[in-house]
Amino acid sequence: MSVALIIVLVVVVVLVLGSILFYNGLVRKRNTVDEAYAQVEVQLKRRHDLVPNLVNAVKDYMSFEQDVLTKVTEARAGAVAAGAKGPAEQSVAENQLTGALRSLFAVAENYPTLKANENVLALQEQLTTTENQIAFARQYYNSSVLEFNTGIQTFPGVLVAGPFGFAKREFFEAEPEAAVPPVVALR
Numbered sequence: 001m002s003v004a005l006i007i008v009l010v011v012v013v014v015l016v017l018g019s020i021l022f023y024n025g026l027v028r029k030r031n032t033v034d035e036a037y038a039q040v041e042v043q044l045k046r047r048h049d050l051v052p053n054l055v056n057a058v059k060d061y062m063s064f065e066q067d068v069l070t071k072v073t074e075a076r077a078g079a080v081a082a083g084a085k086g087p088a089e090q091s092v093a094e095n096q097l098t099g100a101l102r103s104l105f106a107v108a109e110n111y112p113t114l115k116a117n118e119n120v121l122a123l124q125e126q127l128t129t130t131e132n133q134i135a136f137a138r139q140y141y142n143s144s145v146l147e148f149n150t151g152i153q154t155f156p157g158v159l160v161a162g163p164f165g166f167a168k169r170e171f172f173e174a175e176p177e178a179a180v181p182p183v184v185a186l187r
Helices: 003-059 066-085 087-108 112-116 118-153 157-161
Strands: none
Touching: 003 066, 003 087, 003 118, 003 157, 066 087, 087 118, 112 118, 118 157
């Protein structure tokens, strides 16, 4: 064998091994993004499950505030439906639900007996905890998306990403006022 042939074979082997390593790294990052999104969905489902319980708990006290309760119920339905449409649409729907919940809690401040109801207080505590968990899950998801997107958009990952179908992922964005959990202190 000639020295030139050996050099060519070594270069080809290095390129193939490098491509395999970059491909596997991108697969790992993509799986991390998928796992992180699943965690966001788990927390959002928990939130969606709490909202009807909260609405049922407060509706007897807030008989004159049906408009607020209807908005919360509609926002929840929109958020549940948006779950299958991807992070961008889900972000918008979740931000609307957060706004509706803020309105509910603002109106609830006018009902002293509601503020003293243990069931409502327990639901509010669970919702506050869930909102915090959603914020952490979104942060982890967005960090994973940033790492994945950077991996497929920078050299040499860009050479491997395109041919193997790795596509840029969307961030799960919250509106600035929606990034803060609703105030639920009725005590």
